[in-house]
Every structure is written in structure tokens, then in C-alpha cells.
Amino acid sequence: MAPRLDTITFLSDYGTGDEFVGVVHSVIRSIAPHVAVIDLTHEIPPYDIRAGSLTLGRAAQYLCPGVVLAIVDPGVGTERRGVAIEVGDGQSYLVGPDNGLLASAVAMSGGATAVVELTNTELQLAAPGATFAGRDVFAPAAAHLCNGVALTELGDVIDPLLLRPGLMPLPREVDGTIVAEVLWVDHFGNCQLNVDPDEVDHLGDRVQLRWGDDVRTAERGATYQGIAVGQVGLVIDSYGMLSVCLGKRSAADELSMGVGTEVTLAPPGDSDVIPTGAAQSVTLTPRSTT
Numbered sequence: 001m002a003p004r005l006d007t008i009t010f011l012s013d014y015g016t017g018d019e020f021v022g023v024v025h026s027v028i029r030s031i032a033p034h035v036a037v038i039d040l041t042h043e044i045p046p047y048d049i050r051a052g053s054l055t056l057g058r059a060a061q062y063l064c065p066g067v068v069l070a071i072v073d074p075g076v077g078t079e080r081r082g083v084a085i086e087v088g089d090g091q092s093y094l095v096g097p098d099n100g101l102l103a104s105a106v107a108m109s110g111g112a113t114a115v116v117e118l119t120n121t122e123l124q125l126a127a128p129g130a131t132f133a134g135r136d137v138f139a140p141a142a143a144h145l146c147n148g149v150a151l152t153e154l155g156d157v158i159d160p161l162l163l164r165p166g167l168m169p170l171p172r173e174v175d176g177t178i179v180a181e182v183l184w185v186d187h188f189g190n191c192q193l194n195v196d197p198d199e200v201d202h203l204g205d206r207v208q209l210r211w212g213d214d215v216r217t218a219e220r221g222a223t224y225q226g227i228a229v230g231q232v233g234l235v236i237d238s239y240g241m242l243s244v245c246l247g248k249r250s251a252a253d254e255l256s257m258g259v260g261t262e263v264t265l266a267p268p269g270d271s272d273v274i275p276t277g278a279a280q281s282v283t284l285t286p287r288s289t290t
Helices: 022-032 050-063 103-108 133-146 196-205
Strands: 007-012 036-041 067-071 084-085 092-097 112-117 154-159 172-174 177-185 191-193 206-211 212-220 230-235 242-246 262-264
Touching: 007 022, 007 050, 007 133, 022 036, 022 133, 036 191, 036 242, 050 067, 050 103, 067 133, 084 133, 092 133, 112 206, 177 196, 196 242, 196 262
Parallel strands: 007 036, 007 067, 067 092, 212 230
Antiparallel strands: 084 092, 084 112, 112 154, 172 177, 177 191, 177 262, 191 242, 206 212, 206 262, 230 242
16 A cells, blocks of 8 residues: 545536536545645636636646646547556645646656556446446545545556647747737736746847737736736746736737737837826725815
8 A cells, every 4th residue: 555645626517516526536536535626616617627727737836736637528428548656756746637727737847757547446436327437436535545546557558658648839939029928817808828938038128019900019017017007018937937917908809819819029119109108096084075
């Protein structure tokens, strides 16, 4: 028996309007009552494997050692494999479908040290249908790992090199510009680009942004607070990537940017002017009573 683990971090595209998340929690508790389940998010857009993979990749270095249970599985019930992946020589495991969802987190964790396909039905729930592997296959596997069941008891060993890779768009340089893509839009409407800040240092503190038919000049800032109201900014986000923001507003909404939007970063033109923003100071005085 391997050492017991006490944490499962759970990500899915299930949402919280149905009972799916609660059922998975209950299955885990019935097998491994000592385990705490951390809900990373269940708001991944339905079927969006890339969004789930990028979320795991962003979070991986901050997750408590244990088991990551990740389920975004449009191929459920088909020939796609269910897998459990060891990382860190047994410090943690990732459980989910082999469809690229786990790839970013595996890479951020230093790569897979062992992998099994989840083929041992004795450590799974009897399934009335083939469409809820999260309940019947993946949750039991995660719970059994936390109980100290050896990885190899869950199924057949496979070569880590046979895991399906994730797809991560890379920026490209074209005639002195950087052609980037919006990877993620956060709750505040900031648009994360697939660009390391060092890649645009040569452009200076003012950068022209072009997307679709729009052209704006952005000002680089150290914090979101430092971008004036209404001003387009480029700020290094909490994961170290460059993000397009709008002072005190949603860049995604007001600039019509979304995941997958192609954004070209270039030196500003001579006619580019940085807007001053809509903010102005207001002085409040006591209201006269006479």
C-alpha cells in the first residue's frame, strides 16, 4: 500500500445546477471518508478541453499534494482512455480522460513518472450507462489512490509518451510585431495573452494593439490600479503572462475580445494617442441647510 493522501482537487465542466458534482463528492466520501475535496472550479465551458487544460496548468504549481480529479469529457463512453498519472514520483496523481485535459498540469508538475489506463472494473462502480465516468470510474480511482491503493492496481500500465498532448497556441513574430492570442478571460474581463512580458520589452511602454478592425494604443502598467479609467493597459497578471485590461472596466466586454481572439502587438504609430480616460476629480462639500 502506498502512503495515504488526504486531498482531492476537483475540476469539471459539470456546473452546479445539477447533482453531478454532489454525487461525485459523495462517491469519494463513501470510499475515502478522510479525504477533503477542494472544488477548483466546475464552470469550465461545456466540452472545452483546452479551457480546462489551461485552468489546470495555471493552478498546478499552487495545488496541495494529493490527487487532481479533472473531468471535461466530451468523448465519455467512447474509445478514449481513462487514465491515472503519477507525477513527482508519487507525490501527486492526476485522474481523468486522456484527451489532452491533463497535459498542461502534467507538464507543470515535471512530467509523468508512471501512467495506467483505468481498466480494473473491480475498483469502479457498476455503471447503469456509459455516460457518467466521473461518478463510476474517475471518482473511485481518485478515492482509492487516497486510500493508498497502488497505482498499478487501477489498471494496465501504459507508456507516458502515449498520452494525448495538449494544444497550446504559441505567439509568433511577424515583421517586428508579435501576433498573440487571448487564452483566458478572467472574472473581471482581463484578457490573458499567450505572451511572456519579456517578448514585448522591445516595443517600449506604449504598445499598439490590433484585433479585427480595431486599433488601440495600450500603456504598460505594473498593476491594474495603475491603468486610468477607460485606458487600455497591458499588465503582467498573477500567472506572469501579459494581459489586456481596461481601467476599472471589462476589456473583454468593451473591446469585444474573447478567448481565441488574435491580437497583434506592435510599436505605436506616430498618430497614436493614449486616451486620457473618463475620470475626473470630484469634491464633495456639505449640503447647505439654509
